[in-house]
Amino acid sequence: MHSDPKPKILAIVGPTASGKSELAVALAKKFRGEIISCDSRQIYKGMDLGTGKVPGKWKIFGIARHPERAKRAEGSLKKAFVYKSVPHHLIDFQNPARQYSAARFQRDAKRAIADILKRGRLPILCGGAMHWIDAVVFGQAIPAVKPDFRLRAKLEKQSADTLYKRLSKLDPVRAANIDKFNKRRLIRALEIVIATGKPVPIFQSSNFQSLNYKPLWIGITRPQADLYKKIDARLKQRLKAGMLKEVAGLRKRGLSWKRLENFGLEYKFVSLYLQKKISRGEMVKQLSYSIKHYSKRQMTWWKRNKEIIWIKPEAKKAIKPTKQFLLNKG
């Protein structure tokens, strides 16, 4: 049977502070698109400054402006986070106290894409969460085993070596490929094996083929020295804009220091400072380092993806390839 051509989507990637959000908005306006934020921290309500969240507002938009029809229109969003009159999905919707995951994002994003397509608009994925974007675009199956926090706590107490030996016995195939020093991975692998009684399912190693979509990958590059300068400037500006207050506020609303520290970057080091575990100078220094490290990890990840068209930050550089991509039959 002949299947419909895969729907086209845009995926905009690039290291932190490279200017993804602005590019996405520009392209959305030009090509009637809607943005799906792929950012593992911008999903949370109340985490704004530290995540560089666009200053949007929740609004009724599109078809939903007519409440009667909106109710009837199956699957259509009633409202979205709107910035510069472009709807942004999967942003600012989750309680930061609650656990979210790549798997949930994969589901939510697929739904959002379907919804956008239904309205005849172009889905534009945009964000820095490498693993999350890939999970959506490539559609690889994430083993459907929910986290078992009690088991994890128990395994956490064991050494990586012990965990690795156990995994080798239960699932030699997975053990052969896993990073044997990485407890987090070892624990998850064991979690899957213990829950299902079967080895961790193998997926075909990343061949960068999308299962469900036809993506155009656009990556933003800029010289590392420029990027680093921008990172430091942005950090300074965030601190000035009230970063400490934001974190203190989250703490006051009941988030544990541990949770905050686990968010990383701004949330981690500001938390350490607020607890007086490090000095202010130390905080700024550590932050500068770790944001840069993060940007490098992102680049390492995307280097593997040869589909990405790398462009300079100016939006107009992205217009031509996008136009071509959309015109192409296929």
Place this chain on the structure above:
RNA sequence: GCAGGGAUGGUAGAGCGGUCAAUUACACCUGACUGUAAAUCAGGCGCCUUUCGGCUACGUAGGUUCGAAUCCUACUCCCUGCA
């Protein structure tokens, strides 16, 4: 000026006669990534060499010793106490 203490690789900081090209941390470089992903984790990191190995190094200059980052002398600079 006198009395002490110190000078080690990009930085902090161990080592105090051989097993030291030098513990460790940070920075830096490269990489991994199967429901925590801004998380988690690995390798490299004086110079030359694919390996074996060689060369130059622990403030400077000498010395002691089979052998010195480690001991001695002088010098230079730095810190502390007394003046």
